[in-house]
Amino acid sequence: MNFKKLLLKAHFRIAPYIHNTAVLTSKTINTICNSQLYFKCENFQKMGAFKMRGATNALLQLTPNQKEKGVVTHSSGNFAQAVALAARNIGIKAYIVMPKNAPQVKKEAVIGYGGIVIESDSTPIAREQKAEEVMKETGATFVHPSNDIPVIIGQGTATMELLNLYPDLEAVITPVGGGGLLAGTALAVHFFGKNCQTFAGEPDEANDAYRSLKSGKIESNKTTNTIADGLRTQLGNNNFPIIQKYVSAIICVSEEEIIRAMKLIWERLKIVVEPSSAVAFAALLKEKESFKNKKIGVILSGGNVDLTNLPF
Amino acid sequence: MNFKKLLLKAHFRIAPYIHNTAVLTSKTINTICNSQLYFKCENFQKMGAFKMRGATNALLQLTPNQKEKGVVTHSSGNFAQAVALAARNIGIKAYIVMPKNAPQVKKEAVIGYGGIVIESDSTPIAREQKAEEVMKETGATFVHPSNDIPVIIGQGTATMELLNLYPDLEAVITPVGGGGLLAGTALAVHFFGKNCQTFAGEPDEANDAYRSLKSGKIESNKTTNTIADGLRTQLGNNNFPIIQKYVSAIICVSEEEIIRAMKLIWERLKIVVEPSSAVAFAALLKEKESFKNKKIGVILSGGNVDLTNLPF
Numbered sequence: 001m002n003f004k005k006l007l008l009k010a011h012f013r014i015a016p017y018i019h020n021t022a023v024l025t026s027k028t029i030n031t032i033c034n035s036q037l038y039f040k041c042e043n044f045q046k047m048g049a050f051k052m053r054g055a056t057n058a059l060l061q062l063t064p065n066q067k068e069k070g071v072v073t074h075s076s077g078n079f080a081q082a083v084a085l086a087a088r089n090i091g092i093k094a095y096i097v098m099p100k101n102a103p104q105v106k107k108e109a110v111i112g113y114g115g116i117v118i119e120s121d122s123t124p125i126a127r128e129q130k131a132e133e134v135m136k137e138t139g140a141t142f143v144h145p146s147n148d149i150p151v152i153i154g155q156g157t158a159t160m161e162l163l164n165l166y167p168d169l170e171a172v173i174t175p176v177g178g179g180g181l182l183a184g185t186a187l188a189v190h191f192f193g194k195n196c197q198t199f200a201g202e203p204d205e206a207n208d209a210y211r212s213l214k215s216g217k218i219e220s221n222k223t224t225n226t227i228a229d230g231l232r233t234q235l236g237n238n239n240f241p242i243i244q245k246y247v248s249a250i251i252c253v254s255e256e257e258i259i260r261a262m263k264l265i266w267e268r269l270k271i272v273v274e275p276s277s278a279v280a281f282a283a284l285l286k287e288k289e290s291f292k293n294k295k296i297g298v299i300l301s302g303g304n305v306d307l308t309n310l311p312f
Numbered sequence: 313m314n315f316k317k318l319l320l321k322a323h324f325r326i327a328p329y330i331h332n333t334a335v336l337t338s339k340t341i342n343t344i345c346n347s348q349l350y351f352k353c354e355n356f357q358k359m360g361a362f363k364m365r366g367a368t369n370a371l372l373q374l375t376p377n378q379k380e381k382g383v384v385t386h387s388s389g390n391f392a393q394a395v396a397l398a399a400r401n402i403g404i405k406a407y408i409v410m411p412k413n414a415p416q417v418k419k420e421a422v423i424g425y426g427g428i429v430i431e432s433d434s435t436p437i438a439r440e441q442k443a444e445e446v447m448k449e450t451g452a453t454f455v456h457p458s459n460d461i462p463v464i465i466g467q468g469t470a471t472m473e474l475l476n477l478y479p480d481l482e483a484v485i486t487p488v489g490g491g492g493l494l495a496g497t498a499l500a501v502h503f504f505g506k507n508c509q510t511f512a513g514e515p516d517e518a519n520d521a522y523r524s525l526k527s528g529k530i531e532s533n534k535t536t537n538t539i540a541d542g543l544r545t546q547l548g549n550n551n552f553p554i555i556q557k558y559v560s561a562i563i564c565v566s567e568e569e570i571i572r573a574m575k576l577i578w579e580r581l582k583i584v585v586e587p588s589s590a591v592a593f594a595a596l597l598k599e600k601e602s603f604k605n606k607k608i609g610v611i612l613s614g615g616n617v618d619l620t621n622l623p624f
Contacts, residue, residue: 266619307578308624
């Protein structure tokens with residue numbers, strides 16, 4: 001596959017539907033890290049997370065026949081809202097399979113963006129089965145939150161924008177959960193960076209990607225007991241080979257390190273980011289000696305957080 | 313006084329020392345208000361608040377002899393940090409009189425910016441006396457947080473930047489505490505807006521400015537029992553006549569309205585603002601029928617908030 005061409009096409013395809021988000025810096029944070037950090041603020045993205053990029057890129061490439069029948073996905077997180085909003089933007093139906101026990105506020109957010117919520121039991125298998133049922137009944141096309149190539153490519157556009165502004169970045173770091181953002185970022189760094197490397201931060205409590213890179217095959221999470229709720233998912237067969245080929249290292253961080261990094265972002269950048277977003281910065285803080293004196297892009301993945309239930 | 317000329321000079325004088333802060337918008341908030349809001353993000357300003365503008369403008373105009381002896385102010389809020397940082401930026405001493413019982417974190421912030429903290433008892437009179445003592449001992453020049461003309465003029469530059477980007481704003485709204493930001497904003501709107509009016513939001517619990525406009529003389533606060541801790545101060549003899557002449561109305565809001573507005577800003581703009589910042593937006597929400605279909609600038613005054621003690 002010509003990933004470079006796919007990235008360039010996606011960049012222009014989705015531009016009218018997304019924000020080219022701001023990049024923030026902080027002298028205090030640079031002093032703490034002894035490096036120059038450029039925070040790409042996907043918390044300012046439409047619906048509040050980078051997921052809007054991949055969802056939009058996937059939906060815009062549907063055939064007219066597919067568009068008529070709509071799309072289906074299963075997610076209780078940001079991808080649910082992203083598909084709902086991207087679908088509304090281009091005038092198609094979106095069926096979102098969500099677990100019965102998902103917070104009401106998340107269901108309402110999807111409905112607010114025009115999505116059709118379909119409830120399932122909360123196990124991964126039950127959710128997949130329900131999605132298949134919907135596909136059969138409606139003819140809707142399934143879109144995977146992190147493993148479909150158009151989704152992966154769409155997520156890479158955040159880093160294309162970042163490198164466009166700061167072409168001499170020496171590293172870009174993202175959080176890793178399902179692997180879509182990390183794979184897309186690694187491709188963008190490979191094709192549009194100059195001597196630039198890709199890194200990821202991952203919670204100790206959901207370190208499937210770290211162990212997968214070590215073992216050379218997709219490993220399962222042993223626990224998902226992390227505050228970084230967007231990172232409890234597993235790698236997929238499409239994004240894993242890309243991650244193997246193009247990612248330099250994955251750095252694991254504790255819950256305490258995630259919360260400390262999150263608080264520092266809120267205090268110093270004066271922005272609201274979700275715990276998953278803080279994982280990449282937490283990894284940088286942990287390994288700051290390795291990144292000393294470097295210019296580094298940090299992808300802040302999203303800002304959808306329950307303000308009444310903060311960890312500090 | 314030629315306020316227009318003072319504003320223009322200040323705009324260029326302070327530019328190297330401050331951020332021309334971002335302006336954010338939100339479709340959801342515009343839908344809620346039925347108007348177009350442009351949020352000027354002074355929470356992203358250096359040291360986290362608009363106070364950096366006025367402090368910088370005042371300090372840059374000191375004579376060489378004054379610079380040698382430094383400056384003194386009394387503040388336990390953002391102005392303390394602003395004077396400390398502005399002084400460090402131009403290489404002069406800053407003596408900051410702070411009440412003994414001020415939170416340690418605030419004292420440390422001032423010290424972190426290179427300020428010399430001098431403790432006093434917590435009554436306004438004790439603080440003023442201590443500042444006078446420091447002036448006598450050191451020869452330092454006193455800078456008032458909201459009533460000195462160079463400070464008032466400096467605060468107006470935020471609105472100059474906003475009107476530069478959006479020249480057709482029909483209203484600009486700020487919070488009002490000591491009156492420096494409101495007076496500076498009103499001058500900027502008068503001299504650089506086109507058919508644009510200035511409004512302010514004020515807490516019911518510290519509504520001295522509202523009552524002063526009604527009575528035609530400077531009134532005292534009867535209570536200062538508001539979460540908007542930056543707005544507990546009183547108008548001054550320099551800013552009040554400007555406010556009388558150029559401000560269209562002051563809208564008072566309850567504590568509940570302030571907290572609701574603050575939460576909406578955090579949730580939708582994904583930024584951290586302090587309660588005082590939310591007061592202007594709370595006033596707009598309260599009077600949204602009056603502002604219907606208008607293009608309105610909202611000055612978000614700062615983002616220095618204790619994340620471990622949020623009201624929601």
